[in-house]
Amino acid sequence: MAVGNAVVDDAAVGDRPSGARRRRGGVTGRQGGVTRHNRVGYALFLPFLAVFVVTIVAPLVYAIYLSLYRDQMIGGNVFSGLANYTQALxxxxxxxxxxxVGLFLVVQVPVMLILAMLIALAIDSGRLAxxxxFRIGVFIPYAVPGVVATLMWGYLVGRQFGLAGSISADLGIGLPNFLSSGWMLATIGNVTTWEFTGYNMLIFYAALRAIPVELYEAAEVDGAGEFRKAWSIKVPALRRALVLATTFSIIGSFQLFNEPSIMQQLAPGVVSTNYTPNLxxxxxxxxxxxxxYAAAVAVVLGVVTVVLAYVVQLWTARRERVL
Amino acid sequence: MTSRFRRLAAGAAAAMALVTLAACGSGGGSSASSSGPVTLTFWTWLGTGPTQKLANEFTKTHPNIKVNVVNAGRSQEEYTKLDTALKAGKGAPDIAQIEYFALPQYAITQHLVNLSGTSAASVIKSKFTPAAQRQVTVNGGIYAFPQDVGPMAMFYRKDLFKKAGLKPPKTWAQYAADAAAIHKKLPQTYMGNVDPGDPGTATSLMWQAGATPFRTTGTTHVTVNLDQPAVRKWASLWSGLLEKKLVTTDTGWTASWWHGMAAGRYATWITGAWAPVSMYAAIAQTKSDWAVAPIPQWTPGAHVDAQNGGSSSAVLSSSPHKAQAIEFLEWLDSSQQGAKQLANLGLFPPTKALLNSPSWLNAPQRMLDNQKANKVLAQAGDDVAPGWQYLPYQVYANSVFADSVGHDISAGKNLIPGLQAWQKSIVSYGNSQGFSVKTGS
Incomplete structure (x- = not known):
């Protein structure tokens, strides 16, 4: 989620100054004010830049540098060019x-986003007691650390003295072993859905709150019911939020680590060391x-993630132009 | 207002990043000059409190050497930190606890002090059992002091065996037959558990079957052979038990597994001699139900055993205080006082003196219904088969065991395909690390 937050910060920092400049351009004169303003701007920007360079750019550059070498137990460190990359591919x-993780993305993300959207629509309808x-309840799992959440679910679905085990034994219902290789990806999907539905719901809910009330009034005058309003006003208004949530989810899916890593402790023969690219x-x-080699794998993974996220943005941008 | 707050926040973040960096830079271990009193850093996952107390006792008689005991994690966790420190060139301890399977890796990459030819080597040769000496010998050099060993034995639930009308098996054939019998009589009970994530026990049982799958010649030539008759013998026994569902495939050392240990889910636990202390810590309530017997044999009447687990303590070549570190280890691991106290912590001793001492041999084991267990375990130590070697990169090989063999264990399938896949990944990793790896004998 760290990446997600960085994206949010980034957008905020990127938006603020341009908006401010536009407004100020109308009020104050051009000369003098601009350079002074620039200096202040840079001064304000510098601390962020320093942290950004030290914590984001430097490690990235170092990872790329590392990925061009090969350090062997026998033979030492040698420059190997793109050999690590050809090996990774x-x-x-x-x-x-x-x-x-591709399969995970295709199945889990739509389920989670549709669920989050339905909950956001339900809360926004104003008809929920x-x-x-309810809103805070759906959001709370997001506040539970991923490790704790996974452990908790691991115990719930565990065979020996978990809830699923007890139901199986006491009620005689033959529940499957959720920690077996056939079920593991679904179990991890269940944990992440539980964790992140609330987070995505908040994104959607915020977008819904931003819809001007006049639109609803106009729709009502035209005789639209609640479902018609939801379908024709609310869902289209969610498109940008959906792109944002999808982008976060793509990043999250490709970076899947905590959940499978904890599950590996519970079922080492099922969650292999290459279960996800990060692992x-x-x-x-x-x-x-x-x-x-790990650095090369990480760089390739990063490129794949960026490309996919970009494709999603591009695709939706094109759709928006068509519509 | 908002912008000032932002700047403050960003400034604070920057300052914090700097502090973190500085903190990383200052963890450089001991750097006192070697003339005056020195402080050694000792990484071990033995209980920090008791071990520090032990080290303080050493300082009483050696006032110029202080020892700072640090728990840097258990096994793999510690190796990860050690590797990182060694890679960074600073922050490594003077002494580290290293299991025997990981020792060749650090010895071959010359991160450990080779003791052969020094007076420490003659101490090791005179005071430790031959089996323990073999475990710290890599490519002709001696690289560590044995700290504890784990000759294997069969810990079993005597209450369950009695209920089923069985006696502890003496051979593996009998073990397999009893597995069917005990599960038939007691449907909740299985003969044992095969942990899909435990390469240590699997390789030790191969060792006991007479296998020698890993061979290193010099420092670079490695031979891997997981397709030899002794490994196949091991695989066919456990494949059969797995396919017939007479053994479980639970993950060891989890709460669930201990629960099963206490509840009588497993009739036997075949493992190293260090087991009772862990059992006592977790399932003391079942102490009157457990007993120990020698490990089942492949040939009736034979006495062949193997080591499972156990650790050494080694001096890092990066240490500025090698002589003092060796002096401390000599005291800790081989002196009467040090070795005895290590044994009191629950470690199984590798020193001849202790293994032959009547008071130790006759001590009742509280976890095993006061059985004189040390007699059985000392005999197990004498029976350890010579000739076994670990890979010079066993840490990695073990980390991918669960991907191949462990996967087949979990699925309750024949283990041969998994062994072939494991061999393949061992060979390709070795070659990518610059070793020359061959398969076959």
Missing amino acids: GDSLFLSGLSR GAKI YAYNLAFNGQEYN
Whole structure:
């Protein structure tokens, strides 16, 4: 989620000055004011830039630098050019992890976003009793750390003394083993849906609150009911929020780490060390001492994520132009 | 107002980043000059409190050497930190606890002090058992002091065996037959558990079956052979038990597993001699139900055993105080006082003196219904088969065990395909690390 937050900050920082400049341009004169304003602007910007360079740019550059070398237990550190990248692109372990998170993305993200949208629409309809409590209730799982959430669900669905185990044994219902290889991805999807539905719901809810009341009034005058208003006003108004939430979810899916890593402790024969690309890079670096190759894998993963997120943005932008 | 707040916040963030960086830079371990009193850093996952107390006792008689005991995590966790420190070139301790399977890795990459030819080597040769000496010997050099060993034995639930009308098995054939019998009599009970995430026990059981799957010649030539008759013998026994669902495949050391241990889900636990202390900490309420017997044999009447687990303590070559570190380890691991107190912490001793001491041999084991367990376990130590070697990159090999063999264990399938896949990943990793890896004998 750190990346998501960075994106939010970034957008805020990017939007603010341009808006301010537009407004000020109308009020104050051009000479003098601009340079002084610029100086203040840079001064305000500098601390952010310093932190950004130290914590985001420098590690990225270092990872790219690392990925061009190969440090072996026997033979030492040598420059290897793009060898790590060609290896990564043909590495079946990496690619299988990538396709696994791809599948996860295609199935879990729509389920979660549709659920979040329905909840946001329900709360926004104003017809829900105890809407505030419901809203905070749906959001609370997001405040639970991912590790705790995964452990909790791991125990709930565990065979030995989990809830699922007890239901299986006491009621004689043959529940499947949710920690087996056939069910594991669905179990992880369940945990992440539980964790992040509330977060996405808030994004949608905020977008719904931004709709001018006049639109509803006009629709009512035209004789539109609640469902018609939801379909013709609210859902179209959610498009930008949906793009944002989808982008976050793509990033989140490709970076899947906490949940499978904890599940690995509970079912090591099921969650392999290459279950997700991030887990693979982690194991390469910290158990295999292959920092260089892990860096290449991380860079490839980053590029894939950026490209996909960009494609989503581009695709929706084009649709918006058509509509 | 808002912009001032933003600047403050950003400034604070920047300052914090700097503080963090500075904190990273200052963790450089001991750097006192070697003439005056020195402070050694000792990474170990033995209980920090008791171990520090032990180290303080050493300082009483050696006032110039202080030892700072640090728990840097258990096993893999510690190795990750150690690797990072070694890679960074600073922050590594003077002494680290290292399990025998990980020792070759650090020895071959020359991160450990080679003790052979020094007086410490002659101490090791005279005071430790031959089996323990073999465990700290890599490519002809001696790289650590044995700290504890884990000759294998069969811990079993005597209450369940009695209920089922069985005696503890003496051979693996009998073990397999009893597995069917005990599960038939007691449907909630399985003969044992095969942990899909435990390469240590799997390789130790291969060792006990007479296998030698890993061979290193010199420092760069490695031979991997997980397709030899002894490994196949091991695989066919456990594949059969797994396919017939006579053993479970629970993940070890979890709350769920301990729950099963206490509830009688597993009739036996075949593992290293260090087990009772862990059992006592977790499931002391079942102490009158457990007993220990020698590990089942492949040939009736034979006495062949293997080591499972156990650790050494090694001096890092980056330490500025190597002589003092060796002096401390000599005291801790081989002196009568040090070794005895380590044993009191629950470690199984590798020193000849302790293994032959009548008071130790006759001590009742509280976890095993006051059985004189040390007699059984000391005999197990004498029976350890020579000739086993670990890979010079066993840490990585073990980390991917669950992907292949562990996967087949979880699925309750034949283990041969998993072994082949594990061998493949071992070979390709070794080659990518610059070793020359061959398969076959």
